[in-house]
Amino acid sequence: MKRDLFKASLLATAAMFAGPAMAERPALPMDASPQEEAAYKVLDKYCAGCHQDGALNEGLTKAKSGFGHVLDMRRLSQDPKFVSIGDHAKSKLYQVIAGGSPPMPDNCWSPDCTPEEAELEVLQLWIESLGANAPEKQFVSLEDIHRLAQEDLQKQPTNRRDRIRYISLRPLYNDKDISADNYDNYRQATVKLINALSWNPDPYKWEQVDEHGVLMRIYLPEIDWDASKWHRLETIYPYGYASDTDPYLNPLKHMAGTDIPIIRADWFASTAPVAPLYYDLLDMPDTVQGLERLLNLDMAKNIANEQVVRAGFQNSGVSTNNRLIERHALGTGFFWTSYDFAGSKGRQSFFEYPLGPANVYGPDLAFEHDGGESIFTLPNGFHAYYLNTADGARLDVGPTSIVRDDDYSDGTGEVINGISCMSCHSKGIRYNDDAVRDVAINNLALPSEARQTIDAIYPGQKVVQEWFKKDEQAFFDTLRSAGIDPETAAGGLEPIRGLFVYHVDHFIDLQQAANELGMTEDMLRKRMPFVGHQFASLMTRLEQSPIARDEWTAAYPALMEKLTDYRPIINDHKAPANLTASVAAVVKDTPYAPPAADHSTVYAAPPAKKDTPITTYADVAKPDHKAHDPVQHSVPTQSHLTVYTNKPTYVVGEGLQVFIEPRHDCRLTLISIDDRHQSCVLYPFPGLEDEVIKGGSQYVFPPRGSLKTTHEGLETILAICNGGHDAIDLHTRDTSKVSCAASHKPLTKDQYTEVVNEVLALDLGDNGKDRQNVAGVDYRGVSDHNPDVIKSQISVVVTGH
Incomplete structure (x- = not known):
């Protein structure tokens, strides 16, 4: 029983085919501006030794705090976590170097080795220059977005209107900290995610439907969705509202036949790609066996008939032990799957037992694996992901005691299907070499029939690399067909992960609070004196100590009701029970107040024991189970x-x-x-x-x-x-x-x-x-x-x- 539980806890990581790569020190861009060149020199002098992959100080194997791109000037300038476009005072990069806590650089033990005033001024000028050419944008209010959607919907055929929905980038468009280039990257991220949740053979393509480019129109059948799929999102959407004064909202709802015809792109990216909802939106079955039936795939038959391509290696970049990967042909492209092991000895060594699984080859030469991950092409060419135990049961989240999602430095380290997989496989399949063929085929202790099979299914490094390259190119072509640049990064990350991080990790200040409530900062300041005394602390706090996303969604409906002409829609979204005093005061005695909290709860859960079973889909299906909250994938958002x-x-x-x-x-x-x-x-x-x-x-x-x-x-x-x-x-x-x-x-x-x-x-x-x-x-x-x-x-x- 213990062994079964342990097997159930092991799964393939989101970096299924990841191989360690040697990082290179990024060079200064050829077209660098004088400000960019000067800033590069300062960052190289004080920061690169700890925060630039490829330039780390001796003894460091990984960049500190997961921040390893301080010299990648273009990526850094688009990373809102560190740089606020045109405003050095709001930029974390500048704050820390200029005297934050802990003082940086952290290998400096006296003020004498910190940047001089002239060097700080160089960084200041560079950050300010980033906003110099920012286009002047007209603020888009909630009423504006409703008008734009209603006008567009009126142009659509009447028999389609009840199946048309919109995704809005309004909060990102209004955010002054987002450059025009980064805004476009967030838009590409949204298109990529929509396609990653679609079974339609034709890729979804964004068409500009409004003058600002903030709305994406989705005809649900174009992504093989119906109204019930959209309704799944509506039931947990925390930003829904109604109004008796907005002249466009009610007509829009009536034509679309739904209370929430528009959802935010950033919330969509933080929620839809997180299991178990991710599985549900793709109608994924509960087992690998069910997935095979869905895809018209018979893996055992393919293996028995030697219609697979295999490679095995010991260092995947994430997993501790052996990993074997296997490619099956699929009508839509490919089905790569992995066999992962809790150890590397005995039946868990595919060098000694290279011909599993046992249901195909029998027990004599079969390895015993403990879990797996699959990545396969959807009909439109985009990728989908599946995590499972050794017996094929579906998994949502991987334990940090076994595997880690290190692509997301500010996360909890949990591997979560599918956001972790989308991030890791940003360019599709990740390359690695085969280490099995040469060892196993020359092992004369194996029967000749077994070595013949090995020769057929382990074709060697050259062939495996050709398949990697072919599948990668196919994915690149798919991205381009949907208008997505394969090299696109949003906020310095894989685009969908970048949009996820934008929503989950970035705290809400007064400017962003006003934006999300549908007004300018000046408008919010004018209304603040007229709210009740219970709002006073929160308003003071918003001006200097931003609010984490989980608390903001708790306060949002109360603020919406008090400060605007809109009424929040109450649905299944649950606010966290533990709130700070200023937020608790705002929601007290309102319909939006969470249940009573236990404030003595410890800050972090104790490490999971290795024999603790992973939550399976069967567990999630239970009425009393609390499904994984995407917000809890982030460490910064848990502002205690x-x-x-x-x-x-x-x-x-x-x-x-x-x-x-x-x-x-x-x-x-x-x-x-x-x-x-x-x-x-x-x-x-x-x-x-x-x-x-x-x-x-x-x-x-x-x-x-x-x-x-x-x-x-x-x-x-x-x-x-x-x-x-x-x-x-x-x-x-x-x-x-x-x-x-x-x-x-x-x-x-x-x-x-x-x-x-x-x-x-x-x-x-x-x-x-x-x-x-x-x-x-x-x-x-x-x-x-x-x-x-x-x-x-x-x-x-x-x-x-």
Whole structure:
């Protein structure tokens, strides 16, 4: 039984045919601008050693934090995670180098080896130049998008209208951080995903149906869908709404015969390619055997008749042990499948037992595999994916204890069908060499009949490479036929994954909140004073501490109802139970409030044991099963801790308040780091009680006394929950630890060399006035309450006037 469970937990990874490739140091583009050339030199000097594949420092085998393209200037400029087009202050790349936490470069142990002001200015000028040629765009509101869709639908034949739907790129079009080129790449990503979910032999092609190019019209039969497929999306779509005042929305709904005729492209990319919904949209059966019947494929017969091409290798780039791959001819193109192994010895060595599976060759020479992945061509030439156990049961998610999705550096590492597979196989089949033929065919211990079979089904590296090349070229031709450039990357990633990341990982600030609510930032600011007091904290937070996607979808309907003339549609979408105080206040006593939360829940689930069974489709089908949430594939979106201040900017001498909002019970450490790399511990602090901050509550710091700004510059306030000495030292290792006490005086030369006034000064009043918080403070916020480090930070500007 244990072995069966273990077998059930092993599956092929999304990088089924991945072979390790030697990364090359990217060169400066031939047509580089002067700003681009200057920025390249600065990034090469300070960042490439840790963050550029092919240029890593000695001892590093992988780029730190999964960020390995800092010198790929064109990709970096299109990566909204690191660069905000035309705005250096909002760009994470600049923030970190200019004094963020932890200070970068992280092999620098003093301010002397950080970039000089002139070098920072070079980066600033480059980022600003990216927005210099950005086309002026007219803001597209919700009413605008409804008008465009209604006008287009009126032009369509009346007998088709109830089968026409629209996918909108409106939020991306309005987003000032997205360049024109990257916007077009997101559009190609949407076309690619639509085709990857279609059984129609003809590829879907985007046609511009409106003046802005933000709408994609889909005639459902063109992708072999009916209204019920679209309805599956409607039931979980978190951004549906109704209106009594929009003159276009109700007529549009009436003509289309549905309450939600338009869905957002970014949400579509974050949801539709995630199993089990991915399987359902493609009508995939529950077993490999059912998949064979669907495809009119008989794998056992093909193997027995030697109508397959095989290759085996030990290093796939992801799997720990052996992997054998096998190609079957298919009417639509090909069916590649893999046999994966929990070990490499005995029956799990295809060098010794090269002729499995046992149901074809019998038990004597058959290997024993533990799971597999299949990639095959749809009738339109795009690819579909399937994960399964050794006995053929369908799988949704792969365990990180066995395999990892390392293409998505900010993810949990889970291999999720099909987004992980789409990302890994961005160009179709991935190349690898065969290592079985030469060994097995010369193994005279094998019967001659077996060696003849090996000769037939393991044709060797040259033939296998030819099949790889043929299948790759066919996929490229398919992409081009749908208007997709095979080299396209969106946000620096495979296009569909890039659009997934855009929706899931990028936090919502005031500008994007306004955009998603259908208004400009100025319009939102004008309406903010008229909302209730329960919205005050959230509005303050939006201006300086963006909201993660899962919390934003919880707050969205309440904000939509309060700030616009639209009414949210309540459906099966479920908001997370654990919310920060500012979001919880907004949804409290509304129809959109989630069920009561258990704020004591630990931050991360314990590692899965190797013999823990994987969730199968049979489990998912159970009424009480919670299907995989695509948002939980992302680490950044799980914002367990928020920190923000009562104002975004301050004048020297002005009082400052810090708001800390954990989603779970938190043992807090609060640190101030200034732009001269000097740090002090604000909390715990002598005179302030060190206590657990309850999940879902708001902790205002300081609880008494005052926190004063004492010098011009950039102040970074870092909040850490449950951090040990090592975690805190990581963020303060190359800073000079000083006292936060307003009455601080130098104690000894070893502890301080001078009074530092640039850091925030904490004065607790009479009770704590004379107490000192010296370097080497006892971090009493450290606790075994939860071992994981959860952190958040905010930077505020202090000016002289």
